[in-house]
Amino acid sequence: MKLDPDLTLQILEKVGIYSNRFSISEPQILLTTKEVLDAPKEMTEGRRTSAYKYYGVSYLQHNLVFINVRKIPDEKTLENTIVHELIHMRFPYLAHGKRFNKLVRQGLRGKTFPPYRKRSKTAAI
Numbered sequence: 001m002k003l004d005p006d007l008t009l010q011i012l013e014k015v016g017i018y019s020n021r022f023s024i025s026e027p028q029i030l031l032t033t034k035e036v037l038d039a040p041k042e043m044t045e046g047r048r049t050s051a052y053k054y055y056g057v058s059y060l061q062h063n064l065v066f067i068n069v070r071k072i073p074d075e076k077t078l079e080n081t082i083v084h085e086l087i088h089m090r091f092p093y094l095a096h097g098k099r100f101n102k103l104v105r106q107g108l109r110g111k112t113f114p115p116y117r118k119r120s121k122t123a124a125i
């Protein structure tokens with residue numbers, strides 16, 4: 001898709017809405033590979049020069065998300081990508097798979113999630 005000020009606004013709006021629903025702090029959003037390359041190297045470590053290959057990349061440690069607008073073919077894929085990356089932010093321990101995909105589908109349907117809490121390593125009754 002072609003990035004213009006209208007689309008930028010739409011994307012940031014969606015990120016705001018879904019971040020609220022998923023009870024996460026709104027991540028910083030990068031929309032071009034140039035922004036990825038211009039970001040501090042320690043923030044984009046691991047997926048810096050390879051970021052262009054993906055629809056989206058989450059840099060979990062830095063609350064940073066890259067949405068590769070240029071590579072994304074249509075609005076549906078765009079929405080999917082936004083929700084996919086924000087699900088990574090809300091469920092940082094979860095790898096890709098059935099459970100992950102289910103959460104993405106629920107997110108797309110408007111489901112809300114309570115804030116993420118790290119589980120205590122001990123339990124007591």
Ligand SMILES: [Zn+2]
Nearest residue numbers: 084085088096
């Ligand atoms: Zn992913």
